[in-house]
Amino acid sequence: MSQIHKLTHKIYYVAYIAASIDGRIAKDCHSGTDWTSIEDWNFFQKSLEKIDAVIVGHNTYKLARARLKKRNAIVLTSKVQKPITKDSIIFFNPNKSNLKKFLQARKYKNVAIVGGPKVYNFCLENKMLDKLFVTIEPYVFTVGIPMFSSNKFKKYNFVLESVKKLNKKGTLLLKYKYAN
Amino acid sequence: MSQIHKLTHKIYYVAYIAASIDGRIAKDCHSGTDWTSIEDWNFFQKSLEKIDAVIVGHNTYKLARARLKKRNAIVLTSKVQKPITKDSIIFFNPNKSNLKKFLQARKYKNVAIVGGPKVYNFCLENKMLDKLFVTIEPYVFTVGIPMFSSNKFKKYNFVLESVKKLNKKGTLLLKYKYAN
Numbered sequence: 001m002s003q004i005h006k007l008t009h010k011i012y013y014v015a016y017i018a019a020s021i022d023g024r025i026a027k028d029c030h031s032g033t034d035w036t037s038i039e040d041w042n043f044f045q046k047s048l049e050k051i052d053a054v055i056v057g058h059n060t061y062k063l064a065r066a067r068l069k070k071r072n073a074i075v076l077t078s079k080v081q082k083p084i085t086k087d088s089i090i091f092f093n094p095n096k097s098n099l100k101k102f103l104q105a106r107k108y109k110n111v112a113i114v115g116g117p118k119v120y121n122f123c124l125e126n127k128m129l130d131k132l133f134v135t136i137e138p139y140v141f142t143v144g145i146p147m148f149s150s151n152k153f154k155k156y157n158f159v160l161e162s163v164k165k166l167n168k169k170g171t172l173l174l175k176y177k178y179a180n
Numbered sequence: 181m182s183q184i185h186k187l188t189h190k191i192y193y194v195a196y197i198a199a200s201i202d203g204r205i206a207k208d209c210h211s212g213t214d215w216t217s218i219e220d221w222n223f224f225q226k227s228l229e230k231i232d233a234v235i236v237g238h239n240t241y242k243l244a245r246a247r248l249k250k251r252n253a254i255v256l257t258s259k260v261q262k263p264i265t266k267d268s269i270i271f272f273n274p275n276k277s278n279l280k281k282f283l284q285a286r287k288y289k290n291v292a293i294v295g296g297p298k299v300y301n302f303c304l305e306n307k308m309l310d311k312l313f314v315t316i317e318p319y320v321f322t323v324g325i326p327m328f329s330s331n332k333f334k335k336y337n338f339v340l341e342s343v344k345k346l347n348k349k350g351t352l353l354l355k356y357k358y359a360n
Contacts, residue, residue, distance in 0.1 A: 021314060022327040023203015121322055134201060138338040138356060142301055142330035147202040150322035158318040160350020163343055170340020
């Protein structure tokens with residue numbers, strides 16, 4: 001095995017999104033995901049057990065600060081110039097530092113992307129999204145925070161790997177694989 | 181049977197929406213649904229065989245003018261004061277005339293709602309949406325036209341009735357029943 005192979009390892013990036021039928025993940029950027037089903041919450045918590053680190057945006061961090069303290073969390077933010085560590089939380093500006101190199105150096109193998117829309121989009125744009133779990137709760141919100149936040153239309157291809165009905169009212173868990 | 185029962189009949193309103201994973205129905209209001217799968221198109225065309233009339237918005241009408249001419253179509257628009265008929269097409273301002281009464285008078289029993297976002301939202305707000313077929317094509321667009329266009333967040337409840345995988349890449353057809 002060459003030196004190059006030893007220096008880098010494959011990182012699996014898995015995004016978790018819970019949304020309404022019409023693709024809204026929250027009412028506004030200050031509101032959480034208290035409207036999602038207990039079955040989705042249980043799936044999400046169980047999934048995180050296998051994860052080395054989670055990537056979140058600053059709004060998501062503020063909403064889930066207490067829970068994130070228990071994990072290795074990377075908070076993407078434009079408010080820092082270089083990475084700042086507070087306990088298990090790292091505030092990281094991906095426009096100033098190389099996030100992939102950082103994750104490699106930390107030896108993380110399984111990384112969860114848990115929102116919000118700017119973070120999902122950043123990871124998708126930068127080929128840091130191998131799998132996508134979308135939970136569709138059986139509601140229509142008509143407005144609210146979209147899944148992805150971007151300035152430019154682009155068609156990213158996925159392949160559906162599985163569909164699971166989580167409860168009686170019809171919460172659906174879809175698993176997609178990135179296919180571009 | 182009383183006179184009242186004879187005067188009105190139940191109208192079934194069924195909405196059809198094809199969207200990306202992130203809930204976008206088109207790139208912009210001038211672009212159509214040419215990105216959707218042939219399997220969804222076949223399902224949609226077959227469904228319309230059982231329909232007495234379709235309700236569309238003005239942008240959707242402009243995109244599908246030729247095909248709509250073959251059907252009873254009601255084009256919702258603020259540009260007319262009273263209903264204007266051109267062959268099988270009726271231009272109708274729902275803020276000036278009563279749409280439900282109009283559909284009753286025409287003796288329509290099965291009405292399809294086929295977009296865009298303002299029309300879907302109008303029908304949802306006015307209890308003119310009994311069933312909702314959502315086709316999820318395995319793409320992420322990150323931006324684009326949302327399913328619903330509204331000024332106000334509201335949580336509408338649905339119940340999932342069925343899930344069908346339409347093709348190998350994983351186009352999903354979800355059937356919901358309105359449950360508020």
